[in-house]
Amino acid sequence: MKNIKKNIIVFILISVVFIFIWYIYNNASSKVGYKTDLPKVGAAIYKYDDEFMSYILNSMEDESYGKVALNVNDSQNDQNIQLRQVDEMISNGVRAIAINLVDPKAAQIVINKAKAWDLPVIFFNKEPESSVLNSYNKAWFVGTDSxxxxxxxxxxxxxxxxxxxxxxxxxxxxxxxxxxxxxxxxxxxxxxxxxxxxxxxxxxxxxxxxxxxxxxxxxxxxxxxxxxxxxxxxxxxxxxxxxxxxxxxxxxxxxxxxxxxxxxxxxxxxxxxxxxxxxxxxxxxxxxxxxxxNDANSQGKAIIDLVANVAKGKNIFSGTSWRGNSDKSVRIHYVIIIKDNVDEAEQAYK
Missing domain, CATH: 3.40.50.2300 (Response regulator)
Known part of the structure; x- marks a missing residue:
């Protein structure tokens, strides 16, 4: 009888510990955005040690929490490395790709790879030629007007x-x-x-x-x-x-x-x-x-908003404030900054 009671107590304690661990894990995962039902999205930055691109990357990572399971690659300023990374993203089952090209001339190669798997592509920062962008109905560009x-x-x-x-x-x-x-x-x-x-x-x-x-x-x-x-x-x-x-x-x-x-x-x-x-x-x-x-924060937000929608099979602008242009782009406007209005820039990078 004593052994039965002891076994019951041990079982209850193990069950409580298991439930506690399960609760902590699920709450933590929901906070950082790594729930298993989030669509996988692959991304590549032409090189991590570009200071401006690091701010776009930070914004993308912040915005991705709870929306997509984002995996970002450093292409080390090497287009061949980046193309291999695209192949790896596809083989890992991503639902969409966001890519900051090393060389804008490589956009057609990326599109060909994505098109073979019917994957949407969001190019950002470095703009492909319009003819290349228009060659695929699931390709868009997020950036600015140089x-x-x-x-x-x-x-x-x-x-x-x-x-x-x-x-x-x-x-x-x-x-x-x-x-x-x-x-x-x-x-x-x-x-x-x-x-x-x-x-x-x-x-x-x-x-x-x-x-x-x-x-x-x-x-x-x-x-x-x-x-x-x-x-x-x-x-x-x-x-x-x-x-x-x-x-x-x-x-x-x-x-x-x-x-x-x-x-x-x-x-x-x-x-x-x-x-x-x-x-x-x-x-x-x-x-x-x-x-x-050059508003890195808004660019990162737009990239994730758009790539999250297409990864989930939604209209690209569904539930967002972004509006596309006839050239299949979302353009973030520039603002002149001098000593009198530095607070505008500080707020953008806050």
Whole structure:
């Protein structure tokens, strides 16, 4: 009799422990979004150590909780690695793919792979050619309009130059003498940002003199090296540094600061694009004059909202505030950021 009672007590205790563990597991899994009934989604970032892309990735991971089981890959800036990752996603049974291409020209290969399995694809950040996007009815793009970034950067430069011309026009010749830091060669964002920024300056009637331009691959260290060389070559002739993104702008600022060019009469204005937190800090310190907010948080949210819908077989915009354009895109608008409105950028990255 005693053994029977002991066995019953042991059984009850084991049952209680099991129920407790089951309860904790299910509550924890619901909080972090890993329920087994969530559709699997594969994603790839062209390289994890791109600072701006890291903010999009953070937003995607936050937004995915409770919506999809998201598995993200680092493509290490190698298109062959990324294509193998796409194959692995497909073999692992994903219901949709979200991909930040290493090379936009590889979009057709990705579409061919997805199309063979009837899988939806959301491209983001790096935009495929429109003909490629239109070749598959389950392909879309989430990103920005590179032209808009350049236009707004140009307008910002015009306003800042007109307000500070007496201090910044060092030789008083009326010309804006600039150096330009470009992203990777042939990249649509780099080309559009450069062209439209300069077009806006010229359109405003400001004469310009290009001292030099150089490719720095969106990288701070490469930009610092370019800026070091320009300081040595042009001495006091540089009146403006225009950068295709904030990371390169920060590299230029590092160079200028060490050479004593960010104070007094030697001050050289620097502008970028993205409004990443490190750049906002420099603007607040008066070491950078402006940037253009590239809203990583909204982009990450849009990517997950759309990929979650298509993975569940719903209309792509069902239950979202996003609206598609005729070119099968969702565009997130840019915002000019200067010292007066840095709080807008801080809020976007909060």
């Amino acid at each position: 032209k808009e970034a350049g236009i707004l950067q140009g307008k910002m430069i015009v306003d800042l130059w007109n307000q500070n011309k007496s201090k910044w026009d060092k030789n008083h010749d009326g010309k804006l003498s600039y150096v330009l830091l470009k992203g990777e060669p042939g990249h649509p964002d780099a080309e559009a940002r450069s062209k439209y920024a300069l077009d806006e300056i010229k359109k405003a009637g400001i004469p310009v003199e290009k001292l030099d331009e150089a490719t720095a691959m969106w990288d701070a260290a490469k930009a610092k090296d370019k800026m070091d060389a320009w300081i040595s070559k042009f001495n006091n002739k540089i009146e403006f540094v225009i950068s295709n993104n904030d990371v390169m702008a920060l590299g230029a600022i590092d160079s200028l600061e060490k050479a004593g060019y960010l104070s007094g009469n030697k001050f050289i204005p620097v502008v970028g694009i993205d409004a990443i937190p490190a750049a906002i800090k420099k603007i607040k310190e008066g070491k950078m004059v402006g940037t253009v907010l």
